[in-house]
Structures are given as C-alpha cells and as structure tokens.
Amino acid sequence: MPKMFSKTRALETILRVGEMLANVAEEKGLREMVVGRGELRMLLNRENRRGKSLLTLAIQRFAASQMFTTPRWTLEVADPVKPLLIYRKR
Amino acid sequence: MSKVVYIETSRLRKSRYNPRMVHDPDRHRILVESIRRNGVMEPLLVYQVDDGYEVLDGSRRLAAAVEAGLDTVPCIVVQGEEAPRISLAIHFSQDDLTESELVLYVERLVAEEVFQSVEEVCRFLGVSKSWFYTLRRAARLGPLDSGAPATTLAMVEKTRVEPEKKRRIVEALDNYPLPRPMLREALREIEEKPMEEPEHVLERFYWASPRRSGEDAVTASGVYEYVLRRLGGVVEFLARNGVETLWRVEIPAQDLMVVRLLWQRL
Structure with a gap:
C-alpha cells in the first residue's frame, strides 16, 4: 500500500477536491452537497486514476481538522474512514 | 498576568479561526507520548463561546490530550472578540x-x-505586501490535470534538488512514467549527480525498466537490449546489440528463480 508522505501534497489533494466540488455545485446551482464515496469515485477515478484512494489517504493520515475552510467554501469531513464529505458554499 | 485554569476536555473544541488544516502524523504520535508521560506542560489559549470554549492555540495538544485520556487540561482564557487577530x-x-x-x-x-x-x-503583521504575494505564488495550486499521482509528486517533493528541477521532473514524468521503485532509484541518481539533466536520467531509467513487448516477451534496454521470452516449457533469455545476438540462454520454466536473479543482476 503506497503511503503519502508530504503534508503539502495532502493539503493540496484536499483543496483540489474542494475546488472540483465547488465547480460541480456551481454548475448545478447548489449551496450544499453531501458527497459520498460513490460520487467521489466517479469524480476522481477517471481513466484508472486512484484519486479517491489518495483523498482517503490524505484525510486519514493528515487531517487535523474535520472542517476545511477557504474564502469560497467549507468542506466538512463527516466520515474519515469511508470518505463522506459535506460541501457548503459560503 | 493571565491565570491558568483547568477545563474539561469535553467542553473544549478547535476554534474555527485556527488556520491549521493538515498535521504530521509522526509529530502527533510524539506529542501523545509526551503528554501521556508528562501531561500538558504548556497551557492552551481558549476563549468562551455559548456552550463551552474554543481553542485558539493548542488544538494539537488538545487532540493529543484526548487521545492520551486526560480529563482536564490547563488553559488561559482570552477575550473572544479579538480571536481572529490573535x-x-x-x-x-x-x-x-x-x-x-x-x-x-x-x-x-x-x-x-x-x-x-x-x-x-x-x-x-509588520511585513511588506510583497511578502504575502510571494507566499501566494508559492502556494498556488498546479494545474488540475497533472498526470502524476499525489504519491509520486510527494516523492519528487522529498528529493533534495532545487524547485526548478522538481518542476522539470514532474513534467518529464508525463512522457516517461516509471514504476515507484524505479522512480526512487532515478530520483536518487538525480540527487547525486546534479550536473546531469533530470530528463536524461528519467529517459534512461524508462528504457531500462522492463516492458512487455508481446504476449510472452518482456524487453529492457541498457547498453544492450535484453529480451525475456517464454517458449513452451523453457524461458529464453537473450542480449542483443542491434540485430546481432550476443548471447542466448534457455532456462527450464521451473527454474524461474534463476531467471529472476539474472534479470536483477543486469
């Protein structure tokens, strides 16, 4: 099982997923979304990528907070083991 | 002088004005171990909210204290209005x-x-504007479609070379995708030989890594081209220089350990 070693990369992975979700929410005109692992798999595992697994790794190993707040959105980690995220526009 | 009070950990939670998002799991373990042994030595900075307290400084100490099973931790209470600035x-x-x-x-x-x-x-903060803009440039996220996975990028990041070279390595990896062990070797070589172009090192490693050329054949090239091919009950192993075959051995398929050893020697 590969491991993620870098804190910076972990944060970057989480922020990228947040940005992706922000784009999806904007397209659909939503202010709040609950994103489960099925949706994450669809979003992140295109072309045989392992994006969902990497996100899980980043959340489990590095997440100090259950809440990631940026000026545009907040991302709440409801379940770090089987990733369940709650996206909210600010 | 601020007074230190002991507050139950159940009434404390991390402040929403704490910029920290990710932490280092190793340092967390060290902290838990230290707190288990000595308790929380340095008081946390907290402010009151409706139903308890939010921790402005010391959320890692709080998390570690909860994990170590402490019921109360020493805290210093500050005014809540100034929380974001403090x-x-x-x-x-x-x-x-x-x-x-x-x-x-x-x-x-x-x-x-x-x-x-x-x-x-x-x-x-008492710093110049350009300090912030330099910081922001450093923090800017790369393009979303960087082909390399985050674990590979983390490996590149850990390499002790200048940032410019790291960027070139990541770009070159799009053309020469390497399996993780090979990449580790290649990065070590890039580190050790700073004069050599990183693209050339990656290219060399790419061609040297075994590639499947047919259903039953694997090739790799270094000084010569090596081919490993399965023919019925035997495995043929040959080295070529252009079209000329330098040597050729046939190994019974049940002696695959020998083949593996030979392959690793190359």
Whole structure:
C-alpha cells in the first residue's frame, strides 16, 4: 500500500477536491452537497486514476481538522474512514 | 498576568479561526507520548463561546490530550472578540504551517471582513505586501490535470534538488512514467549527480525498466537490449546489440528463480 508522505501534497489533494466540488455545485446551482464515496469515485477515478484512494489517504493520515475552510467554501469531513464529505458554499 | 485554569476536555473544541488544516502524523504520535508521560506542560489559549470554549492555540495538544485520556487540561482564557487577530499573530510565527494554509487564512479573514484588505493584514503583521504575494505564488495550486499521482509528486517533493528541477521532473514524468521503485532509484541518481539533466536520467531509467513487448516477451534496454521470452516449457533469455545476438540462454520454466536473479543482476 503506497503511503503519502508530504503534508503539502495532502493539503493540496484536499483543496483540489474542494475546488472540483465547488465547480460541480456551481454548475448545478447548489449551496450544499453531501458527497459520498460513490460520487467521489466517479469524480476522481477517471481513466484508472486512484484519486479517491489518495483523498482517503490524505484525510486519514493528515487531517487535523474535520472542517476545511477557504474564502469560497467549507468542506466538512463527516466520515474519515469511508470518505463522506459535506460541501457548503459560503 | 493571565491565570491558568483547568477545563474539561469535553467542553473544549478547535476554534474555527485556527488556520491549521493538515498535521504530521509522526509529530502527533510524539506529542501523545509526551503528554501521556508528562501531561500538558504548556497551557492552551481558549476563549468562551455559548456552550463551552474554543481553542485558539493548542488544538494539537488538545487532540493529543484526548487521545492520551486526560480529563482536564490547563488553559488561559482570552477575550473572544479579538480571536481572529490573535490567532493570526500566533500562527504566523509557527514554522510548520504550509504556505497554502497561511494564504487561505489571510484571504478568509479578508472575505469575512475582519480586515479590510490584504494590505491591512500585512501592516498588522509588520511585513511588506510583497511578502504575502510571494507566499501566494508559492502556494498556488498546479494545474488540475497533472498526470502524476499525489504519491509520486510527494516523492519528487522529498528529493533534495532545487524547485526548478522538481518542476522539470514532474513534467518529464508525463512522457516517461516509471514504476515507484524505479522512480526512487532515478530520483536518487538525480540527487547525486546534479550536473546531469533530470530528463536524461528519467529517459534512461524508462528504457531500462522492463516492458512487455508481446504476449510472452518482456524487453529492457541498457547498453544492450535484453529480451525475456517464454517458449513452451523453457524461458529464453537473450542480449542483443542491434540485430546481432550476443548471447542466448534457455532456462527450464521451473527454474524461474534463476531467471529472476539474472534479470536483477543486469
């Protein structure tokens, strides 16, 4: 099982997923979304990528907070083991 | 002089004005172990909210204390109204926050109208505007479609070479995708030979890594081209230089350990 070693990369992975979700929410005109692992798999595992697994790794190993707040959105980690995220526009 | 009071951990939670988003699991373990042995030595900085307290400084100590099974921790209570500003002043002097965390926190405070502008934040911190913009440039996310997975990028990041070279390595990896063990070797070589172009090293490793050329054949090239092919009950192993075959051996398929050893020697 590969491991993620870098804190910076972990944060970057989480922020990228947040940005992706922000784009999806904007397209659909939503202010709040609950994103489960099925949706994450669809979003992140295109072309045989392992994006969902990497996100899980980043959340489990590095997440100090259950809440990631940026000026545009907040991302709440409801379940770090089987990733369940709650996206909210600010 | 601020008074230290003991507050139950159940009434404490991490402040929403704490810029820290990611932490280092190893350092967390060290902290838990230290707290288990000595308790919390340094008081946490907290402020009161409706139903308890939020921890402005010391969320890692709090998490570690909960894990170590402490019921109360020493705290210093400060005024809540000034929380975002105090947090900014405290956390910007900490070394282990990443650039992205700092930049996001400043932008968030401006968005929440705690400060009027980025300039005001810089005046508050006593640094020049260009400091912040340099930080933001360093924190800017790369393109979303960088082909390499995050674990590979983390490996590149750990390499001790200049940032410019790291960027070139990541770009070159799009053309020469390498399996992880080979990449580790290649990065070590790039580190050891700073004069050599990183693209050339990666290219050499790419061609040297075994590739499947047919259903039953694997090839790799170094000084010569090596081919490993399965023919019925035997495995043929040959070295070629152009069209000329230099040597050729046939090994019974049940002696695959020998083949593996030979392959690793090359």
